[in-house]
Structures are given as structure tokens and as C-alpha cells.
Amino acid sequence: MVTQRNTWQRERVRDALAGARGFVSAQSLHAALRDDNTGIGLATVYRALAGLAASGEADSLQSPEGEALYRACSMTGHHHHLICRSCGLTIEIEATAVEQWARETAARHGFRDAEHVVDIFGLCESCAAKQS
Amino acid sequence: MVTQRNTWQRERVRDALAGARGFVSAQSLHAALRDDNTGIGLATVYRALAGLAASGEADSLQSPEGEALYRACSMTGHHHHLICRSCGLTIEIEATAVEQWARETAARHGFRDAEHVVDIFGLCESCAAKQS
DNA sequence: TTAGGTGCAAAACCTTTGCACACAG
DNA sequence: CTGTGTGCAAAGGTTTTGCACCTAA
Numbered sequence: 571m572v573t574q575r576n577t578w579q580r581e582r583v584r585d586a587l588a589g590a591r592g593f594v595s596a597q598s599l600h601a602a603l604r605d606d607n608t609g610i611g612l613a614t615v616y617r618a619l620a621g622l623a624a625s626g627e628a629d630s631l632q633s634p635e636g637e638a639l640y641r642a643c644s645m646t647g648h649h650h651h652l653i654c655r656s657c658g659l660t661i662e663i664e665a666t667a668v669e670q671w672a673r674e675t676a677a678r679h680g681f682r683d684a685e686h687v688v689d690i691f692g693l694c695e696s697c698a699a700k701q702s
Numbered sequence: 703m704v705t706q707r708n709t710w711q712r713e714r715v716r717d718a719l720a721g722a723r724g725f726v727s728a729q730s731l732h733a734a735l736r737d738d739n740t741g742i743g744l745a746t747v748y749r750a751l752a753g754l755a756a757s758g759e760a761d762s763l764q765s766p767e768g769e770a771l772y773r774a775c776s777m778t779g780h781h782h783h784l785i786c787r788s789c790g791l792t793i794e795i796e797a798t799a800v801e802q803w804a805r806e807t808a809a810r811h812g813f814r815d816a817e818h819v820v821d822i823f824g825l826c827e828s829c830a831a832k833q834s
Numbered sequence: 835t836t837a838g839g840t841g842c843a844a845a846a847c848c849t850t851t852g853c854a855c856a857c858a859g
Numbered sequence: 860c861t862g863t864g865t866g867c868a869a870a871g872g873t874t875t876t877g878c879a880c881c882t883a884a
Contacts, residue, residue: 575858575863597848611866616849618864632764636874637848652811661811668800672822679784679793681824688800692808692816707883709839729873743841748874768848769873 574621579610583618584642587628592658593639593651631689654694663690706753711742715750716774719760724790725771725783763821786826795822 586599600615619640622628629643629651641651641660648669652661668688676684718731732747751772754760761775761783773783773792780801784793800820808816 680827684824692813695812
């Protein structure tokens with residue numbers, strides 16, 4: 571395993587990520603840390619996030635707007651997300667049945683080394699209430 | 703419904719999209735049309751693709767590299783994709799079981815207006831053979 | 835005619851990279 | 860010390876936008 575030093579910047583990124591309720595962009599994460607008087611650089615945030623994603627501590631996905639979104643990963647192994655499209659609240663879900671369906675579908679069409687993306691977007695209870 | 707004029711540029715984009723075996727980026731689509739002596743502009747390709755996606759004639763998704771990928775949509779209604787990560791071959795699949803699972807999962811957590819993303823990436827048979 | 839489309843180039847955007855300096859180990 | 864990490868700024872990439880001209884209806 572590659573070396574991974576323990577700098578206060580990485581701590582802050584890790585903390586900010588853990589404190590976020592849902593997926594956050596590198597940009598907004600940097601903006602938030604900026605506002606906390608930390609002189610942290612944008613590049614550092616990107617590098618820290620890439621490191622966290624590589625080591626499995628964070629999850630990443632592409633937003634429809636073209637940004638990369640990150641979130642602290644609590645569940646070990648493979649899992650999926652239920653995401654509120656309004657407030658960003660994210661719930662990690664297991665999908666054993668879907669896993670199997672994906673494997674079978676890939677196999678039926680002769681595909682190998684199949685990976686899959688399964689995410690559900692919706693309005694969480696509180697956001698749905700607000701919008702009523 | 704908004705007006706949608708019938709220009710040769712849009713025809714070419716539509717044709718190129720229909721002729722592609724899988725998802726293609728706006729950039730490569732433009733490059734391909736460029737090579738066919740058409741003086742089509744990059745902005746026009748983007749605008750045409752946005753229009754096709756808006757009218758449901760095309761599907762779009764974000765590649766992990768941050769590009770927007772498009773594909774002609776043959777199946778009506780909601781569907782998912784099985785995509786070769788090497789050659790881009792795309793197979794449209796139905797996933798009734800997954801649809802239901804997604805609805806149930808969303809409902810169980812109090813989410814409303816749930817949509818979902820379900821795509822499988824892998825190596826298709828011929829690409830797997832080539833790589834052996 | 836005329837509202838909308840097109841091309842070009844510039845701008846906006848997110849992300850990566852080069853480099854000198856700082857710092858954890 | 861020494862090899863990494865950092866900050867800054869510049870560069871790289873994709874996508875959008877402004878504007879004058881063009882064109883389908």
C-alpha cells in the first residue's frame with residue numbers, strides 16, 4: 571500500500587465528508603472549508619478526495635451536471651444509494667437481489683467482468699413535506 | 703411543444719447517433735461529422751443532442767471521465783443498458799423486477815417521485831475474446 | 835418575412851498538473 | 860534529512876453562451 575501521510579488538511583476533508591448528509595462536490599467541499607478560515611487549497615481537496623476514493627473510504631459518482639460527487643462510505647463492500655434530489659440526504663442500501671439479477675443479465679448476454687450502477691433518486695420525506 | 707426545425711445538421715446528428723453501436727460523446731460525434739467534410743460546428747452538435755435528449759429521442763448519461771454520453775433510444779418508455787466498456791456496444795434491457803424493487807425500496811424509506819439509474823458495464827463477448 | 839438555427843470564438847466550468855516551499859515521519 | 864503533501868497559478872478538458880449571419884417555414 572502506498573504511503574498516506576496524516577496532515578490536518580486530509581483530516582478536515584475526511585471530517586467534512588463524514589459530516590455531510592449526502593453527496594457533496596469537491597467544489598462545495600472546498601468552499602465550505604474555505605469559509606472556516608482554513609487556507610486549504612482547491613487542489614488539495616481534489617487530491618485528498620481522490621485518495622479517499624482510492625482507499626475505499628469514500629464513494630464517488632458523477633452528477634448529471636458534470637461534477638464529481640463524493641460521500642463518506644460507511645458500509646464495507648459493494649452497495650448502492652438512495653439519494654434525495656433536493657437535500658442530498660443519502661441512504662446506503664443493500665441490493666442482494668439486484669446484484670444477482672445484474673450478474674445473470676450480464677451472463678445471459680455473454681458479458682464478462684460485469685459491474686453495475688444502481689442508484690435511486692427521489693424526494694425524501696421531509697423534502698416532500700416542504701414542497702407540498 | 704417547442705418548435706423543432708428540420709435542418710440537415712440535425713439530420714446528420716440524428717443519423718450519426720442512430721448509426722453508432724453504443725454511447726458516444728458529443729466530442730467524438732462532432733469529430734466524426736467533421737471528418738465527413740461537413741462544416742458542422744461543435745456548438746450545433748451540443749445543441750442538437752440536447753434537443754434530442756429533451757424530446758426523448760436520445761438517452762444520455764455521464765461517463766466516469768466526466769463526458770456526457772448519448773445514444774439513440776429505440777425502446778419506448780423506461781429501460782436500462784448493458785454496456786461494453788471496451789467497444790461501447792450497448793444492449794437495451796428490460797428490468798421489470800428491478801423496477802419494482804426500486805419502487806419498493808424508495809417507498810420503504812419514505813421517498814417520493816423515485817427515479818433510478820440501473821446500468822451494467824462489462825466486456826462483451828467479442829471484446830473479451832480479443833483481450834484474452 | 836421572421837423566429838429560430840448555425841458557426842465561430844470567447845467564456846465559464848470543473849479538474850489536473852508543474853513547481854517551489856513546507857512538513858510529517 | 861527526505862520524500863510527500865501543499866498552495867498557487869497555469870493549463871487542460873468539456874460544455875455553454877454571445878453575436879452576426881443564414882435559413883426553413
